[in-house]
Each structure stands twice: as structure tokens, then as C-alpha cells.
Amino acid sequence: MATSQSQTKPTQIDHLSSLPDAVLLSILSLLPTHVAARTSVLSRRFQHLWKASPVVDLFFYLPSFKSEAEALALVAYGALLNRKPCNPLLRLDIHVGHSISRDLPRSFIPSLLSHAHSLRLRHLTLEGKGHGLYLQLIVCSVFSISSLQSLSFSLNTFSGILLPSATSLTHLKSLSIRPRVHSAQVERLLLELCCLDHLQLSHVSLTPAAMVNLSSLTVKKLELLALSCFEGRTCSLGLFMPSLEFLYLSKGYNRHLPHIYGDIPLLRKSVITLDYLIPVHVTAVAQLLNCISHMWKS
Numbered sequence: 504m505a506t507s508q509s510q511t512k513p514t515q516i517d518h519l520s521s522l523p524d525a526v527l528l529s530i531l532s533l534l535p536t537h538v539a540a541r542t543s544v545l546s547r548r549f550q551h552l553w554k555a556s557p558v559v560d561l562f563f564y565l566p567s568f569k570s571e572a573e574a575l576a577l578v579a580y581g582a583l584l585n586r587k588p589c590n591p592l593l594r595l596d597i598h599v600g601h602s603i604s605r606d607l608p609r610s611f612i613p614s615l616l617s618h619a620h621s622l623r624l625r626h627l628t629l630e631g632k633g634h635g636l637y638l639q640l641i642v643c644s645v646f647s648i649s650s651l652q653s654l655s656f657s658l659n660t661f662s663g664i665l666l667p668s669a670t671s672l673t674h675l676k677s678l679s680i681r682p683r684v685h686s687a688q689v690e691r692l693l694l695e696l697c698c699l700d701h702l703q704l705s706h707v708s709l710t711p712a713a714m715v716n717l718s719s720l721t722v723k724k725l726e727l728l729a730l731s732c733f734e735g736r737t738c739s740l741g742l743f744m745p746s747l748e749f750l751y752l753s754k755g756y757n758r759h760l761p762h763i764y765g766d767i768p769l770l771r772k773s774v775i776t777l778d779y780l781i782p783v784h785v786t787a788v789a790q791l792l793n794c795i796s797h798m799w800k801s
Contacts, residue, residue, distance in 0.1 A: 557593040559583055561615070563600055563607075564659060576607060584618050599631030604665070609637060613644040620648045643667050646798040652675060655706075657681030669695040676711055679703040683731075686715035693719045709738055716741035716765075726751040730761055741765045748772070750791075763790040797801040 559582050572712075586592065599612060620628070629645060631638055636660050645656065646667045652674050657731070658664055658681065669786045671676070675696055683706040693699070699719060703726040709715050715730070722744050728751075730738050738761035745766060750773040773791065 504515075505571070543786060545551075545791050554680055555590040557591070558596075559594070560596045560598075562598045563612075568635075570779060572755065578610070579611075579615060581759070583615055584609055586618070588622060589624070592624050594626040596627075596628040599629075599633060599638075613639050616641070616644040616648060621648060624648055625651045627655070628654045629656040629658070631657075633725060633765050635660045639664060653677035655679035655681075666692060672696060673698070677698060677701040679705075681705045683708055690716060690718070691754060693717060693722070697721070702726070705727070706731065714739040714741070716743065718743040719746075720744075723747060724749040728753050738763060739764070742767050745769065752776075761787065764777055766778055773794065 510637060561579055561582070567703065571737060571742070577735035583592070583595075590756070597615070599795065616627075629641070631641070637723055638660050642658070644649075646655065646669055646719050649671045651672055654672070654675060654677070656679070660682070664682045664684070666680075669692050672695075676698060678692075678699060678701070680703070684704070686709045689704060689707055693702075696719075699721055701724040702719075702722050706729045707715060707727065708731050717725070717740075723746050725742075725744065727740075729741065740761040740763050742763065745768060747767045748769055748771045750767070750770060752773070753776045757764065775788065775791075
């Protein structure tokens with residue numbers, strides 16, 4: 504039986520080796536990096552290919568054991584840190600768990616992001632959970648990657664995240680923020696992002712005045728999944744977006760939709776989710792319609 508298995512393995516390798524490098528690279532780009540790195544046929548015979556893949560996924564959710572942390576570090580070095588500028592990185596997905604901050608140096612993830620920046624990274628997805636100070640360090644590294652065109656991050660921490668300056672993100676067109684952020688941070692962020700086209704906010708907490716004013720000359724698609732303010736207060740949402748064409752709005756953690764005012768003359772489609780319809784919701788929708796000054800012909 505052992506002889507039979509030893510005879511089939513070379514055959515499998517020969518089948519793969521007969522494929523063009525471009526086809527193998529496409530196959531590897533569909534596999535999570537940690538899977539490709541652990542697949543003996545791919546990692547040994549075609550290691551140069553998965554190192555050159557334009558897409559890299561790094562998962563750091565394994566239990567906290569030193570040997571596993573070392574294995575993850577080796578994968579990261581092979582797939583990313585040893586990559587040369589002649590093999591640019593188009594997309595990077597990083598998933599961080601609680602254990603990573605205990606098993607590896609605090610500078611490990613920031614070093615990955617710094618090297619990805621040198622490889623002209625275009626699209627970044629970051630998911631993680633852990634201590635606020637550690638995740639804050641990672642976020643600061645993310646906001647320094649000037650080559651980014653799209654950024655999505657979902658971070659779970661009790662202490663919250665402060666958004667650093669986004670003035671370096673001069674090419675960013677799409678931004679999705681999953682942790683709760685304060686309305687003042689969002690207002691500042693929009694002023695700093697000069698070519699943002701799509702903005703998705705999962706949870707925006709408002710000031711004691713329960714107001715937020717979102718202003719952007721470039722945003723065409725806006726998704727607000729939740730607004731929260733002090734109990735008993737009605738939120739006010741100001742939209743000053745002359746290029747906005749699509750709006751998704753949910754009442755989120757409030758009982759009612761916010762009062763809407765501003766200038767969104769080119770709005771073509773709006774999706775509003777409600778648990779139930781009451782008169783105050785009708786008023787909010789009417790306020791939204793009053794912000795539209797241009798009617799599209801069907």
C-alpha cells in the first residue's frame with residue numbers, strides 16, 4: 504500500500520507541472536495563503552509561484568502555541584516579507600486574533616503592512632480582535648499606506664479605535680469601517696479624503712447634541728448602518744454631498760430615523776430599512792426627498 508501511494512504522488516506532481524505558470528498562479532490566488540503554504544506539492548515544487556501571487560491571505564487566529572506562531576511567521580516571511588518589488592502585491596487580507604499579540608512582537612503586523620506598502624498594495628482587508636492599544640498600532644500603520652485604493656477593516660475591541668489622519672490616503676476610493684467611530688472623526692476623515700467614492704460606516708456615535716454633518720464632493724455611494732445618540736434624543740443627519748447617487752440608511756440603534764437635511768441633488772437611489780413604519784419615519788423620508796433637486800428620467 505505504501506508503494507502504491509509513493510507511485511501516485513509523482514504522478515500528481517507531474518500533472519501540476521504540465522500546467523502553465525499563469526494557470527498555477529491563478530489557482531494559488533484563489534487559495535488562502537496558509538493553505539497554499541501547507542500544501543506540499545504547491546509549497547515545495549511551485550514555491551516561487553505562490554510567493555509571486557498578487558493576492559495574499561494571512562490568518563492569525565490559531566491557538567496560542569509558540570510552534571504555531573513560528574509557523575505563521577514563516578508563512579508571512581515567505582509570502583510577503585521576502586517578496587521583491589518586481590512582484591507587486593495587489594490585495595492583502597489580514598485576520599488577527601487575541602493570541603497574536605502574545606506570541607509575536609508587537610511590531611510584527613506593522614512590519615508586514617510597511618513592506619506591503621513598498622509593494623504598492625492596492626486593496627487591504629483587516630479583521631481583528633484584541634487589546635485596543637495593539638489594534639491602534641496596526642490602524643496607524645494602515646493609514647500610512649498611500650498606495651491604497653480600497654480599505655476595509657473590522658476590529659473588535661472594548662476600548663475603541665481612534666482614526667488617525669488620512670491625508671496620506673490620496674488614492675483611496677472605497678472605505679469600510681466596522682468598529683464604532685465618533686461622528687467628529689468621520690467628519691474630519693471626509694475632509695481629508697480627496698477622491699473617496701464609496702463610504703460604509705457600521706456604527707457612528709453622535710455628539711451630545713445628537714448631530715452629524717457629512718460633507719464630501721466626491722462620495723457617490725454612502726451606507727450608514729447605525730447611528731447612536733443619547734437615549735431619548737432624536738438624531739440629526741446633515742448630508743452635503745453633491746455627487747451622491749446611492750444612499751443606504753438604517754435606523755440602527757435608535758427608535759426613529761434621523762432628521763435629514765442638506766444637499767444631495769443627484770441622488771438616484773435610496774434604500775431605508777425599518778422595523779415598522781410610523782408617522783415620524785414618513786417625515787424623515789419626506790425630508791430626504793426635499794434634499795433632492797434633480798429628477799432623473801426613467
